[in-house]
Amino acid sequence: MIATKSTLILLTILMARIVAAQDDLLKMLEEETAKDKKPDYTTATFKTTRLINGHSVENVAAGVLDFRISHRFGYINSGLYEFFGLDQATTRLGLDYGLTNRLMIGLGRSTFEKQLDGFTKYKLIRQSSGAKKMPVTVSLMAAMVYKTLKPSTTNRENFKTSNLYYTYQVLVARKLNDRLSLQVMPTMNHYNLVPGTTLSNDLYSIGFGGRIKVSKRVTINAEYYYQLATTKLPDTKNSLGVGVDIETGGHVFQLYVTNSTGMTERSFISESTGDFLKGDIHFGFCISRVFTLKDPRK
């Protein structure tokens, strides 16, 4: 009797062990790997490196070349004679390149004021969850513009350096969920030459932007730059843009409406003159095509 009892107990323990082992191997594996958890960095806060006119926190990856063709028509309210703006067009051709996954550089040439521009953007902090929690992504952007348009005034000495403009931005963004991302952009534009002696050479503004993903490949974006009243250039308006991003594999098409004519930071943030509400709206689009020059796995 005692013998049967102890045998039974032993057998029960044995069975329990086997059953436990079967049920829990996946659990055991997950417990084992839970210890070596790595930070989960947020990806694809925005579809591309620009929100509408200005930068988003996104970078092109290391070894990736992004050819961007931006096209902007005239004001929609210019009437049938101008075919609602389609008779006029300005463009910016740009080449961006990722030096590392967090550092990118870019060059561009705009027809508007014949501007040459260059920029560098660095992703300082990456939003992450998991082992390391970080609520936002922070990028730093610095740009320089050289206006090659011949000066209209000859009654003063025109220095080459008078045509240089600088932009410094801190981009702070958070992907709240897979649909909604928001971004804030404190910005400073520095003008070597401003159109008046009483005006400040440093123009401050703060941008707000975001995107809502309406399908896996389509997002609706908006971007607004508020210029601080104390350093605002006379007769300028704040820049507003609303658009759609459509991603198709290696291309991103951005279609938008905006009251800004220029496509460099200094021209759209500090020198927009269109009144959005009165119909001074440009229709524009940008085609981004990426070329992978370096296999990231090598």
Place this chain on the structure above:
Amino acid sequence: MKTTLLSLALLIALTNFAQPVYMTRTGQISFYSKTPMENIDAINNEVTSMINPATGELVFAILIKSFRFERALMEEHFNENYMESDKFPKATFSGKISNLGNIDFTKNGNYPTRVEGELTIHGVKKVITSPGIINISGDKVTATSTFPLHLADFNITIPSLVADKISETVEVKVNCEYQPKK
């Protein structure tokens, strides 16, 4: 009688105890999509897996974001548009070696095998059977397998715009080298 039974039970218990569970954190799973337009391949070198030789159980846990592609944008689209990695961060497999009796984990050699179990990808669970080879070399166990996966089975949809670039069926290759778990 009592002694015999007891010692027998103890013996089984001890044997069971002596057989270690094998584990890897650096297993390899890759997949290939071949179409006339474009070939896409991705590799994950951080696959975690365990084999219990006592029961023939075999489990995998795969972090989807650890697949590496030849283009960064492919990786982003893979996670964002196809796998929805924020929603479904892991793929898991929990299965059994069907011919456990033919595999001697103490003897070196190649053992052809068949594994059947539940594969969960993109939140969809499906029973699959796949042939493979288990190689025993000392205390090292290597498991290899190749099998096709139909993307539609796992609710992974390919938009018509890229239908000629992404195959509806991808070939999955598993190559995991296990060590006894300490």
